[in-house]
Amino acid sequence: MASNMAGIGCCTALSSRSNFQTSCPIYKTNRVTMRGKTLRRRNWEIRAEVSYVNAEEAKKLIAVDGYAILDVRDKSQYERAHIKSCYHMPLFIENQDNDLGTIVKRTVHNNFSGLFFGLPFTKENPDFVQSVKSQFSPESKLLLVCQEGLRSPAAASKLEKAGFQNIACVTSGLQSVKPGTFDSVGSTELQNAGKAGLVTIQGKISAILGTVLICAFLFITFFPEQAEKLLQMAPTS
Known part of the structure; x- marks a missing residue:
């Protein structure tokens, strides 16, 4: 049972000040030949996560x-x-490579992700x-x-x-x-x-339209008579 548990390690905290940094013991196995027999030697070291x-x-x-x-x-x-x-x-x-495959991928990227989201082809x-x-x-x-x-x-x-x-x-x-x-x-x-890209422009347009609609709603709510006169002045098709 003890030999089966030899390769299992548990994680321990590196610092009492912080609870987000841990370390795990790992080992490297080196092979050593002695009198025709191969022996395994384990060197333990600590690697920080x-x-x-x-x-x-x-x-x-x-x-x-x-x-x-x-x-x-x-x-x-x-x-x-x-x-x-x-x-x-x-x-x-x-990615500025000029092989055919990269050129095709870059063109597709720039016409979609690059155009709408401003993401460079990397x-x-x-x-x-x-x-x-x-x-x-x-x-x-x-x-x-x-x-x-x-x-x-x-x-x-x-x-x-x-x-x-x-x-x-x-x-x-x-x-x-x-x-x-x-x-x-x-x-x-x-x-x-x-x-970046058209997404930001669309966001700005949506913000402006939203502001206009809110102002129009408030104007109709608090000044209904003036709003009705303005509607009567609007041309009809």
Whole structure:
């Protein structure tokens, strides 16, 4: 029974201060040959798991624990709005390859997702890990942020495999951050940096039409006589 349980480990908390960072013991198996017999030797090591925090917890990591902010969004979202003093290391970059397959996919993308949602046609950044390594040591404390909370975990997984162990991600991304939570730079708020294309124009048109209808309703409600005169003046077909 004891031998069957040898490969099972349990997770323990790394820090009493936080309840969101854990570690799991893992082992590597090395083969050693001795007198014609193969022996297995297990070397145990501790690998830290990625921490997932909300905006307020992220602020504490930055202010108290000295975490550096790593923005892994694409260039367009970063330029619309980003946290002040962050580092920009995009996980995906714009795909400008000119092979036939890429040209067809890019054309379809730009006529649909690109047109309506303002999403660039991208590919995985092959230099992502190396770019981070050129700026930070494996012991560095990194807070990864993206727009929707999807790219930062993927980036964290790559960095963890590369030897980085002090990594945290903002749950749900910057779209869930309330205005004023972080000092930001750009033409819009952090939570709106992912909005572009015809969707934003449609949103503005809907807002204007809604305002006009509300004003018309209030005018008819409080000034019924004037409203009736205006309706009588309107041309009839």
